[in-house]
Amino acid sequence: LPNTQNYGKIVMRLAPYPSGALHIGNARMVILNSEYVKKYNGDLILFFDDTIGSPKSLRNTPKAKYVLPEAYDLIEDGLKWLEITYSKVYYKSNRLEIYYEYCEKLIQDDMAYVCFCTAADFKNKYKDRKQNCPHRNQTLSFNLKEWENMLKGKYHEMEVVVRLKTGMRHKDPAQRDQIIMRISEAEHPRVGTKYIVWPMLEFSWAIDDYLIGVTHILRG
Template identity: 35%
Template sequence: MGSEELKPFIPLKKPKVEKVVEKELPALNDPDSVVLRFAPGPSGPLHLGHTRALALNNYYKKRYGGKLILRLEDTNPNAIDSDAYEMIESDLNWLSIKADEIIIQSDRIELYYQEIRKILEKGGAYVTFSDAEEWRDLKNQKKAHPDRERSPKVQLTEFESLLVEGKGIVVIKTDLEDPNPALRDFVALRVVEEPHPRQSTKYRLWPLYNYAVAVDDYHLGITHVLRGKDHLNNTLKQKWIYKYLGWDEPNYIHYGLVSIPNTNLKTSKIRESIKEGEFSGWDDCQLATLKGLARRGYRPETFLRYWENSGLKEVDIKFSWQNFDAVNKDIIDSESRRLFFVSDPIEYTIETKNTLVKDAPWHPGKPELGKREEQIKSGSKIYIQKSDVEAFDDNKLVRLKNLCNVVVNGRKLSFEGMQPKKGSQIIQWCSSHTPIDLFYPDGTIVKGIVEDNISGLDGETVQFERVGFVRLEGKKAFFLHR
């Protein structure tokens, strides 16, 4: 058989069907009424790490027309920054995420008392005055503390007395035989005598995380709990409370942990460093707080888009600044005006017969934005970056970008034509200028000058050509990314 006859038998590559897959996050169960929550502890302002939970919850809220509750978890009087309540709300605001309801746990202490009474009554919890170690040791040996076996009636009496005095704890009974020691009997409420920033000394018995979360999730009607998988065990604990109270459980969704390289996210550490003067405040451009990142010029949409793109798989992931920056650049590039920035400026004088006019567009892709014009007369000072000057020889022809060609001669630049010459070096320059300090997130500060055109641009992101995108703030510029 000739090759022509074989043709029908040659397996053909199937043409690939162009799949236009609308990429989206996985669907939720029970999508009919979706109630979600974002529940930070008010220990400081929000940082990059918080934005994932926020973005994901917000995404599903919008997708299903649901409701998002901001719940401030302030049940540990020792770990509260009283400014944080407001800072968190303003951070949400900045992200354009609207909480449909704001709940503060320390306003709901009576509710936690009410529900624990029910559990005590049903024999699902107990009060003990045992010291922490003894109680924990017994647990680890799968043994019950004697206080565990007392009748509900006694437990209730002990509970009421704990409200006024004594040093005990209220414990939720689980399965003492559970192979995972983390899941055996856990504390629901404990005594804290320190005054609470909002409630002062009104209460002395404070609920702990797992207990308060379960009670609130139920009473707030939360349908879907979206959180990191570090909460896997917490979910199991919280289910015991649902069981005792006969409540229907919400849908739990756990996503993998993110590690954010080279970034300090520990609120307590940051606070310390601010106190020591290492950072100027929560909005220092070296920090990955929302305030710090906002100051550098990251856009709210960047956070949302980045996290929605990262999905919610249970694998642990690494945060990529590169990818994050790419998202931000995509948003700001088309709207950021261009400027010349000259670091370590060296002064030159220009010689020209005719007055020259700088003809530089505010944005190369958007002529409608107009130009940044400037008249350059003979004798005008021209400033050039030291690193560019280092490549100069006398009689070298260079192109002052958007102006003209010049020949370098000592500290003089002589006009040498308007037509750009192929191959000649093109450099940025400043004449009339403003001094500006460029702050990098690693703490370095570069002093330089910027064209005298920035008056109307305070607070905006612009691109310093060849340097990267920055956000302007007075006589400062904060480096964003390339």
């Protein structure tokens, strides 16, 4: 592994999405992570990537992803069969308040904003043209109020998101003011409908990897 000398301890993670049992592709990734941790006398963490799943627009389609209640045990059974040991277990569904804290801090620092654009309008009117959407320059007080309204359930799915100010002139269109939080009214098998605002994958992992001290990531 590169740059191992920069860390006091190597920390790696297994991050399955609990939609079913492990398969042969997962096994390759799991074994590689486990062997590297053994080589460097590090820690291996099991981190269930159990965010809410597919947005409303994809549900009931072949591309939809759902968290299955039985998948948690199936995954741990698979790891046991592979003789994989790990030091800790985390669940993203237990960490929503952490993501909320970081999102609010970004809003307070004028690095994120509440956006009411539809996905089509944002893409066609602003992202493709490298122009700011009207919501980007909202006041801090307005953004904080609407963020609070999101958490209180005032809005429904696909009506509002929080975007990070990554820049609307970024050379990669996918990076232009990315969504970091969205609303989902789907029921989660572990936390039910307690939370309706959920983080996007990249945002949650940036926070989690920093907080738990992950040093190296192997995927695929």
